[in-house]
Amino acid sequence: MTLKALRLLPLCALAVSAHAQFSVYGTVTVDRISGINSSPVLGTLSPTSYKNSVNPIGFTGGGSYDFRTVGPALLSADVRGVYETSKRGAQNDSDGAGTVHYAGLGGVRATFHTPYPVLRPYVQGSAGYARSNYGVLTNALFNGVVYPNNPVRPGIPTQNGLEYHVFAGLDLHFLPAFDFRLFEVGYGGIEAFGTYGHNYPLYSLSSGVVFHIPPRN
Numbered sequence: 001m002t003l004k005a006l007r008l009l010p011l012c013a014l015a016v017s018a019h020a021q022f023s024v025y026g027t028v029t030v031d032r033i034s035g036i037n038s039s040p041v042l043g044t045l046s047p048t049s050y051k052n053s054v055n056p057i058g059f060t061g062g063g064s065y066d067f068r069t070v071g072p073a074l075l076s077a078d079v080r081g082v083y084e085t086s087k088r089g090a091q092n093d094s095d096g097a098g099t100v101h102y103a104g105l106g107g108v109r110a111t112f113h114t115p116y117p118v119l120r121p122y123v124q125g126s127a128g129y130a131r132s133n134y135g136v137l138t139n140a141l142f143n144g145v146v147y148p149n150n151p152v153r154p155g156i157p158t159q160n161g162l163e164y165h166v167f168a169g170l171d172l173h174f175l176p177a178f179d180f181r182l183f184e185v186g187y188g189g190i191e192a193f194g195t196y197g198h199n200y201p202l203y204s205l206s207s208g209v210v211f212h213i214p215p216r217n
Contacts, residue, residue, distance in 0.1 A: 021066040021216060027181055027208025029060045029082060031101060033134060033190070035200045036090045041136055049092040054099040054135035058084030060206055064109060073110040078124060080105050090135035099135035101190075103163045104128050111171075120171040120179065130163035130190050134200060161192040165202065176215030181208045 034053035036042070042050060062080030069075070086099040107126030114121065169184030186204035191197070 022063060022213045023066075023076075023210055024063045024213070025061070025181065025208060025210040027060045027184065027206040028057070029084060029204055029206040030055060030057045031082075031084055032203040033099070033101060033132065033200050034203070035198065036134055036136060039134065039136065039196070039198045039200070041134070041196045041198070050090045050136065051092055052090075054086060054088065054090050056084035056086040056099045056101050058082065058101075060208070072113045074113070076109045076111065078107050078109045078126065080126070086135070088135070099133065100158060101130065101132040103130035105163060105165065107165075109167075118173050120173050122167075122169055122171065124167040124169075125165070126167065127162065127164040130161045131158040132161065132190060132192075132200075133158050134192075159192050159194060159196070161190040161200075163190050163202065164188045165204070167204075169206075171210055173216070176217060177212050179210040179212070181206070181210055183207055 032053050032055050036050055036054070037052040060080055060082045062078060064076040064078040066074055066076045082101070082103045082105070084099075084101045089098050105126040105128035107124055109122050109124040111120055111122040165186045165188035167184050167186040170182045171179040172182055173179050184204075184206040186202075186206075188202045188204075190200045190202055192200065
């Protein structure tokens, strides 16, 4: 490497850092967890009527880092956390144990430039750790311990799983430091681990706000 090239390295580093961008966001999120009627957990229950899906609602918070531009796409590394609950479980005749779902996901987003600067569509793939009770009652064996039905708050302990998701959304860029996330839709699943392993298809819909650090043109 020549001396001239070595002198240019600090300038290149400054150019990269000048374009580096962090964003943080928060959204209201509604999920639909389905596939409950085919869950092996139901085999441990007294005969009753169950819905095939539950719809917890909650909050998604996350952050992203823009690291590369490829053609019309800006690539970003993204991490997010999800927490959702519902008083209503999967039982048809009662609220039951309610539903809880939370997850920590990491992935990559591609945001596309358009002829209209206010419109910022994107797609994203994410995967990570999830826990949920899927809204069902059980006396299933979990981690070597039998959990009988509790008359006060019956339900299984939350179970570990792998969550994977594909998202598509649209941000509206009104101000340099602020975007409105008009919508984000997602499709994926939770692959529950353990004796009662099962795949629960997962659908999501979110809307919220995005803040850019430093402000984006």
